[in-house]
Amino acid sequence: MFAIKVEGLTKKFGGFTAVNNLSFSIKQGEVFGLLGPNGAGKTTTMSMLSTMLKPSSGKASVNGFDIQTNEDDVRKSIGIVFQDQSLDEELTAYENMDFHGRLYRIPKNIRQEKIMELLELVELDGKKDNIVKTYSGGMRRRLEIARGLLHEPKVLFLDEPTLGLDPQTRNHLWKYIEKLNKEKGITIILTTHYMEEADKLCHRIAIMDKGGIVALDTSDKLKNDVGGDIITIVSSENNKLYSVIRSLPEIKNIELHDSSLTIDLQNAEKHVAQIVTMASDNSIPIDSISIHKPTLEDVFLYFTGRTIREEGANGKERMRMAQRVRK
């Protein structure tokens, strides 16, 4: 059985289509990533699947329950950790967990046992009686994940689980997420715009852009789709270089950016010398040249013609990160 099945899911805000006709399925026990730049529609998709937002059209089921006709059962069977923090700052970690357990009407003896088990899982058992106000960003995130698991959901929704966290804390959190999936068999759907995060955690990745899915597969297969190697050339005259080399028959794809060119071709090592010679013959300076195997960044570029970084961290992200730091 599929943990999640989505057919033609669409969300419009007035005349603007934020999510456009999405269809995909997620198997039980899978870690599935929605990767894309800010505004791609990731959070809107998660909000619809977790019944927080009504779709404009299309349908979806979570754990076999229809998100529009069976909202209560969907909610009972999922755990949600969204971007905006919802912990009570003045309560201890234990109290936050306990409050959530009461909301879900988990009997007291089971509740106490479960809370301790989960706090141990995220290594917060030693700090269970400290008030959340004193917690670091990473500790809060771990507590939110533990809390989202208290009612034993089969599917966990993680919206940008490591946004604004430092690399070390991010790594740490990835380990918990992997552990949850492996040890508890929980299906996880997460959104991210960190390539590395999607690459590390997700069994399959749907790359989203402008409300649609532009590619969906395992990370390896997506990279194979791009094929060959990627040469990146930085040059102050990249426009000229683009015109000079674009018609080389070996080139599978070539993209012009602000100060660089990316070229997709097989056996890059063989052709680098030829490209450098052509640049030199045309008096085009080259500041740097590098060859690498395709990354998810290249996959995004291949399918959209833009880099995710060009889309950039917008004001919304910076604001959220600032909020997290302040908290």
Ligand SMILES: Nc1ncnc2c1ncn2[C@@H]1O[C@H](COP(=O)(O)OP(=O)(O)OP(=O)(O)O)[C@@H](O)[C@H]1O
């Ligand atoms: N309630 C709303 N009303 C109007 N537009 C909205 C609303 N919620 C989201 N949008 C718009 O829908 C688009 C998709 O937003 P969404 O938050 O789903 O993107 P995202 O991929 O999750 O991006 P981010 O990484 O910034 O969260 C954006 O252009 C956003 O401005």
